[in-house]
Amino acid sequence: MKPARFVMERPRDLAAALSMIAGADGATKIMAGGQSLGPMLNLRLVEPDRVIDISGVPELRRTDRANGSLVIGACVTHADIEDGRVPDVANGMMARVAAGIAYRAVRNRGTIGGSLAHADPAADWVSALTALGAEVEIASRARNSRRIAIGEFVVGALDVALAADELVTAVCVPVLPSSARWGYVKHCRKVGEFAEAIGAVVIDPERGRGRAVIGAVEAAPVVIEDARILFGGAIGPSFAERFDASAADALLVAAGMSDPIDRHVHVTVLRRAIGQASVQGSAKVLDAA
Amino acid sequence: MTDAVGPKTPQGVGARLPRKEDERLMRGLGQYVGDIRLPGMQDVAFIRSPLAHARIRGVDIPEAVRGRVFTAADLDDVRAIRAVSGLPGFKVSEQPPLATGKVRHVGELIAMCVAPTRAEAEDIAASVTLDLEELPAVCDMRAARQPGSTLVHEHWGDNVFLETFIDTGIAAAFDAPIKVTRTISTGRQCMAPIEGRGCVAVLDHRADQLVLHTATQMPHVIRTGLAECLGLEEGRVRIVSPDVGGGFGYKGILLAEEICLGWLALRRRHAVRWLEDRREHLTANANCREHHYEITVYAERDGQLRGVDCDAIVDSGAYSAYPFTACLEAAQVASILPGPYDLPAYRCRTWSVATNKCPILPYRGVARTGVCFALELALDTVASAAGLSPETVRFRNLVRPEQMPFDNITNKHFDSGDYPQALRRALETIDADAVRARQRKGEPDGRRIGLGLAIYCEQSAHGTSVYAGWGIPMVPGREQASARLTPDGGLELRIGLHSHGQGLETTLAQVAHEILGVPVARIRVVLGDTAMTPYSTGTWGSRAMVMAGGAVAAACRELSERATRIGAHLIQARPADARFENGRVLGPSGEVSLATIARTWYRRPQDLPADVDAGGLEATSGYKPVRDSGVFSYAAHAVAVAVDPDLGEVEILDYVVVEDGGVLVNPLIVDGQIYGGLTQGVGTALYEEMLFDAAGQPQASTFADYLLPGAPEAPAARIVHMETASPYTEFGAKGVGEGGAIAPPAAIANAVNDALRPLGAELRHSPITPRRIVEAVLAARSVAAERKAAS
Incomplete structure (x- = not known):
């Protein structure tokens, strides 16, 4: 279990990174923490000619507030978010999600941008950031940088809308209004393991709006952009009591989830995430399942 | 009834002593197979079957890597692994170290590649092309018993290694008012010790021995099995089992990989190494x-x-x-x-x-x-x-x-x-x-x-009695231990089984302390090397403490008797009037320590009695329970x-x-x-x-x-x-x-x-x-x- 031979490059700034990516001939892989790529290299599941390690690029480790969003550099680690080195704009949701990713050694090296670009359907950020309505910022040497919603960026399992010369440079998380509540539940077989099912919801009962995500499905997560359909058409103060499991089940059927046990588990997890959101703000301690 | 036996002495039987070996193991100073570095050592990667059942039509080795890839055709002087049970009706499987004719499971060894590093050996492996004709596979044990099933070993006629039957008269129970029937099953598992298997093989020209450093629970049994497969006299094989990171049974078997490495080392002027990676461990072995x-x-x-x-x-x-x-x-x-x-x-x-x-x-x-x-x-x-x-x-x-x-x-x-x-x-x-x-x-x-x-x-x-009845290649007899006092009064114990997490360096020392009174810190326990220890079938079957503990006690008792005779002479007592207690020989007119007795045997033999036991202060004793x-x-x-x-x-x-x-x-x-x-x-x-x-x-x-x-x-x-x-x-x-x-x-x-x-x-x-x-x-x-x- 040793990787095939490859050339390793470590650009010192963003411009150099983008040049290397644009100028690369042969198969190139970008390493932003290596927590998934490392094992894949060792297993020879990927045999790139060149690996570009961007973890030392200072521009990618910055965090800024801009236009109602928090812009988190792609190479900010899960541990940075878990430990609060990144400002909280999501009423605690980001830190909570980060703390549940794999185990600490992975969180120390794994990065938010790397996780999104890898797009493992079972990854936490893919579901959680989609529920938060976050966007990714993408740069290349040839074109102006662009932003797209994560729901559009992740197009399938391990598949993202990223051209060969492009790099994810940041994640833009909108500042959550204080009236918004969130719930995040993942079901996995043991501590730190990949999720079998994820339910992520962000609901604002004051505005009667919400977004829900059913994640850890075989493909890109099932995104319910307007969550009112899960609650009989409206989101009110007692939304959790009005959760319509059959509506969620129908969405999963439509998404191609044919196994009734899988659907039962995913709907249960979504129900619990909604339950978590509904008690938020009360004295009840929120423990993920 | 149950009697809690308290410790007689703070270090003897019953003492909750922290493990001696942890001093090195917990500081990262243990020496496992993966820590062994020998000059010029090269790494081996195996080419394994990607199919569960297939006929081997050919192995295409590119010209550039010839001489660095070996197949069964090269190992034509090596005997297959045969583990036969004497139970009636047992059907024998022949497992050649590198597959011949057909492969019978995913991961079975087909070829061995050697290179200066493992990565390069894997590159060579990737350049070799296998020509396999896939056969239907049988992977469900119940289906395998059905007539007409694909046969794993064609000449058997079925897929049953052994069938056994016992009936003490079940018909007497048929009229019972309660009868429950259930289908119950357990999944297939992998053992997953922290350290996988691995070995380093090298020819020691001075000793004229093939030395195999291997992570094993049973060095002496591996020596026997390896010598048989390679056609060597047992004296030409030495097995060294260094620190072993967990066994659980997985390291209680002879691996085809060990035979391959032994064969290769006999033909090379440098050491060769194979370290099992986790994928091999999970998919091909454990x-x-x-x-x-x-x-x-x-x-x-x-x-x-x-x-x-x-x-x-x-x-x-x-x-x-x-x-x-x-x-x-x-x-x-x-x-x-x-x-x-x-x-x-x-x-x-x-x-x-x-x-x-x-x-x-x-x-x-x-x-x-x-x-x-x-x-x-x-x-x-x-x-x-x-x-x-x-x-x-x-x-x-x-x-x-x-x-x-x-x-x-x-x-x-x-x-x-x-x-x-x-x-x-x-x-x-x-x-x-x-x-x-x-x-x-x-x-x-x-x-x-x-x-x-x-x-x-x-x-x-x-x-x-139990194992003789099974008739398998290994029947445990009396477990032996050697105990030797050093000239300064320390003790060396040498035992042929091995410790791979059990803490035997501590517990066997506690047993010796119980008999001889030598402080545990001054007792060295040598395990796992066929050149240094008496023959043993190894550590398995929850036997080590009973068997090796008994053997250590027996050897230490023999030493205490010999020491008592020397000690009696030194304190001018008749042997019958002297007794051994807490590391000293006591008599009517005085006492003498084990250290003084040891010094006398080794360094002042002029002070010994004329009729001293010529065996001195080194004894090997055997033990089995009543x-x-x-x-x-x-x-x-x-x-x-x-x-x-x-x-x-x-x-x-x-x-x-x-x-x-x-x-x-x-x-x-x-x-x-x-x-x-x-x-x-x-x-x-x-x-x-x-x-x-x-x-x-x-x-x-x-x-x-x-x-x-x-x-x-x-x-x-x-x-x-x-x-x-x-x-x-x-x-x-x-x-x-x-x-x-x-x-x-x-x-x-x-x-x-x-x-x-x-x-x-x-x-x-x-x-x-x-x-x-x-x-x-x-x-x-x-x-x-x-x-x-x-x-």
């Missing part, structure tokens, strides 16, 4: 367990057992592993299924079945984990059918202390113990009443509480769980182990053995399973797919010791290495079933995964809904 039971239990309405009738199949995989053979599990199932119970009637038929999977290997608990799972789950269904508590059924049938020693229905000789007492203490310690009260009350979060019990007894340190049929340790496990019926998650709320391993040499180390075994048992119960698809492809190749329990999943168990001395062994010790891993799957499954019984769901296959729980709960709900609709 398979274990996988039993299937059709079990029927007959009982009276009061829970009294009338009989047990069982068909058991074990999926032995493609080849018979050396030295324990392919029938190690199934043949034992027949003899140990009755467990700790007094059964009036018993019938059992077993099959060791060959399939296109890697060979099944012994794993901590060997057949016992599966047997305990089958019987203890079945007993809970008896209790449920009779409307009795699970403990009532067990109390009614456990062998009672006044029956000891007891010969059970399969002629197992239980030497001593109080089985009902262990169960009673387990129920008290877990506070069964409180758990059941909580269960009745219900949980606010909708989870369901369950209480599970399991009890087993385990034959440990079984010896010559009876060699094995001594029976046992334990009762009780566990409380909370089960989430919608997601299938199981939380262990409390876990109690009440165990009796006879007199414990070091209770601290025994606790460690139990915690470790228990954690592996939790893996068997809830997490670990190696699945195969219909084509025989293993479905897990990393720990992302093969789930092991981690620290958060290890229960904070409470351990209660009972210490019933065995009447047959030195100090009354029994074996305790494996027991922790035997009962947890049964106890946890019984707890989950206790929690889910009101829903009508029952789990009968380990591991009990969340998906299996949800599947059972949803199936039970739909049955209930149909019933409701129909009524």
